[in-house]
Amino acid sequence: MSEEDNITGNGSSLLEVEELKMHFPVRGGLFSRQVGAVRAVDGVSLSIGKGETLGLVGESGCGKSTLGKAIVRLLKPTAGSVSFKGHDITHMGQRALRPLRQDFQMVFQDPAESLDARMSVGELVAEPMVIQRMGDRQQRRERVAELLDRVGLPRSASQKYSFEFSGGQRQRIGIARALAVNPDLLVLDEPVSALDVSVQSQVLNLLxxxxxxxxxxxxxxxxxxxxxxxxxxxxxxxxxxxIVEMSGADELYRDPHHAYTEALINAIPVSDPSQRRDHEPLEGEVPSPINPPPGCAFGHRVSAPGYKESIEMDIRLKEIAPGHWVSNCPCCVGQQSAGGNIES
Amino acid sequence: MRNEDPDKVAEGRNHGEPEPEKGELLRVRDLVSAFDTDKGQVRAVDGISFELEKGRTLGVVGESGCGKTVTAMSIVDLLPKPSGQILDGSICFNGDELVGADKERMQGLRGNEIGVIFQEPMTALNPVHRIGRQITEALKLHHEMESRQALQKAVELLELVGIPAPERRVIEYPHQLSGGMRQRVMIAIALCCEPDLLIADEPTTALDVTVQAQILNLISRMQDELGMAVMLITHDLGVIAEQCDEVVVMYAGRIVERAAAEELFANPRHAYTRGLLASIPRLESERKSELPTIPGQVAAIQDFVEGCRFCQRMEREGALTEIRPAYEEVSPGHFLERCPECAK
Structure with missing residues (x-):
């Protein structure tokens, strides 16, 4: 991405990701040589401003969780760069990275799996502060009580174990733990997917x-x-x-440009039986990222008429309106019926 | 084949007024299913009644632990033994009483007259057997088909459920298929004997929205072709709105409300149903606005009160939580647990 193409939501950006690639080697053969690569994240640029939420959507296997992990440096990116508050953290070692980790924390999908069952809730919430050498024991204890209040759990919770809590409460523990070190950025990986609807809205309101x-x-x-x-x-x-499309949240739903965005929106079930639609769903599935098809991967999936043209092209995001970025793929953008089955 | 009865198909997709008695396929009366635990016997399903007409789709919605799955398992006699058992009530299927029916009768019923698909196809499919063998098992068992003939039928079924290159897929193993393809295989197995009733327990919960739309579409198509009734268990109100004729709302082991889908969404009467409908984020709702929530959480099963369990969640006391509210028909086809506080 060149200078003028800097993809920023607003002026002061906290996180800048440029051309990030995260490939995992596939080994095989007699000497376990590398025979290919899973291109989980293949050239992603984005930025997040202060106080802003960037939503990241896509089907399973599209690389969204890998991207999240690469951003908080739980993975070492293959190429590209991640900078946080102006520091390039892409190639930092774990030791150099540790003090910076205060500023960005992650919350995982399944709190039952991401919280150590042998630690009390008080220990779980205090652990990040211990690692960051924040305060003394007494100060940490006070901070834990404060955090539990903040996420809507009783203070008595700190003596209990995470498995004694329901899914929604466990996710609150996960959030309290992430907040312990006063971060600026939280990477939330499917934070409410494992929760029931009535609890889901409670956690969303909290966030x-x-x-x-x-x-x-x-x-x-x-x-x-x-x-x-x-x-x-x-x-x-x-x-x-x-990334095939990126824009303001309302605009994306009002005016999607990429056929894939449109297909995703069309697939959402509508909670109103009087508006039942008789739509043909999108065919096919996400192809394997081991040997992705050349050119536009989505055009390939739906056999879009213009797919052949895309093979020769350098497909990248272009800004079509202020803040609205769409891939310049000839087969999926600008043709209403590019998705084949998508109603125009 | 049993399905060549043309009346059945015609009657099946009748979306108008249900024809009483004549088309009734399943009638559940005062069903109580309980489990023995180290905290004593708990009633996961506590006195529920409903009917399902031939060819129609009944949605069962509620949060985890509300007894949706136990209801389904009770119908096909798959409660884990010896801890789980039906304590009381009756399940009448096609005029036969299933509670207390002998093992041979139930074996002849499962996979033959009643097909079942589960949430996670990877755990329901046997990983060491080829796809073909898993489909032909039921055909050989229930219809005494020859291997060659059964395999031919398996290929036809895979083609019917939209699996490309079915003749190659029958010799593959479950791990070689994607999640959506595995769920199609499950559907093929469930449908191979052309059942009168398909019980689908969270069939799309593990799938992406686009694949979910494909699978739901497939179930409706199969329903049209085979004239079967579907009991669709889900926690997703959007899926209910798109698929179901009638809806049962379960809370803490009981049915709190039951009505035709359009009636339920347009005129929810129970506070729990209203809370559920309000708490889902909708595309048209204002971004970042506070979502309505249902306060509190479902009580632990061993703590369920005899009275209104939603009042228990709301921390109300006295007669409300001591006396079980009557479950009555409040307008034609609309049933309600008439708690004086929750169903005004």
Whole structure:
């Protein structure tokens, strides 16, 4: 991405990701040589401003969780760069990275799996502060009580174990733990997908409230488009390791340009039986990222008429309106019926 | 083949007024299913009644632990033994009483007259057997088909459920298929004996929205072709709105409300139903606005009160939580648990 193409939501950006690639080697043969690569994230550029939520949507296997992990440096990117508050963290070693980790934390999908069952809730929430050498024991204990209040759990919870809590409460513990070190950015990887609807809305309200009060920035990764739209300022749509469209949340739903975005929106069930539609669903599935088809991967899936043209092209995001970026793929953009089955 | 009865198909997709008695396929009366646990016997399903007409789709919606799956398992006698058992009530299928029916009768019923598909196809399919063998098993068992003939039928079924290159897929193993393809295989197995009733327990919960739309579309198509009734268990109100004729709302082991889908969404009477409908983020709702929530959480199963369990969640006391509210028909086809507080 060149200088003038800098993809920024607003002026002061906290996180800048440029041309990020995360490939995993595939080994095989007699000497376990590398025979290929899973291109989980294949050239992604984005930025998140202070106090902003960027929603990241896409189907399973599109690389959205890998992207989240690469951003918080739980993975070492293959190429490209991640900078946080102006520091390039792409190639930092774990030791150099540790003090910076205070500023960005991650919340995982399944709190039952991401919280150590042998630690009390108090220990779980205090652990990030211990690692960051924040305060003494007494100060940490006070801070834990404060955090539990903040996420709506009783203070008595700190003596209990995570498995004694329901799914929604466990996710609150996960959020309290992430907030312990006063981060600026939270990467939320499917934070409400494992929760029941009535609990889901409680956790979403908590996240929005925390953002307002603490000025947090979120990268909100989810597959539920209605949820993502509700909490996000801007949304990026990912397909097979690449962002195909990114724009303001309302605009994306009002005026989607990429055929894949349109197909995703059309697939959401509408909670109103009187508006039942008789739509033909999108055919096919996300192809394997091991040997992705050349050119536009989505055009290939739906056998779009213009697919052949895309093979020779350098497909990248172009800004078609202020803040609205769409891949310049000839087969999926600008043709209403590019998706084949998508109603125009 | 049993399905060549033309009346059945015609009557099946009648979306108008249900024809009483004549078309009734399943009648559940005062069903109580319980489990023995180390905290004593708990009633996961506590006195529920409903009917399902031939060819129609009944949605069962509620949060985890509300007894949706236990209801389904009770119908096909698959409660885990010896801890789970039906304590009381009756399940009448096609005029036969299933509660207390002998093992041979139930074996002849499962997979033959009643097909079942589960949420996670990878755990329901046997990983060491080829796809073909898993489909032909039921055909050989229930219809005493020859291997060659059964395999031919398996290929036809895979083609019917939209699996490309079916003759190659029958010799593959489950791990070689994607999640959506595995769920199609499950549907093929469930449909191979052309059942009168398909019980689908969260069939699309593990799938992406686009694949979910494909699978739901497939189930409707199969329903049209075979004239079968479907009991669709889900926590997703959007899926209910798109698929179902009638809806049962379960809370803490009981049915709190039941009505035709359009009636339920347009005129929900129980506070729990209203809360559920309000708490889902919708595409048209204002971004970042506070979502309505249902306060509190479902009580643990061993703590369920005899009275209104939603009042228990609301921390109300006295007669409300002591006396079980009557479950009555409040307008034609609209049934309600008439708690004086929750169903005004």
């Amino acid at each position: 929005m409230e925390l953002q307002r009060e603490l000025g947090l920035s979120y990268l909100f990764i989810a597959h539920d488009l209605a949820v993502v739209k509700h909490v996000s300022d801007r949304i990026a749509v990912m397909y097979l390791g690449k």
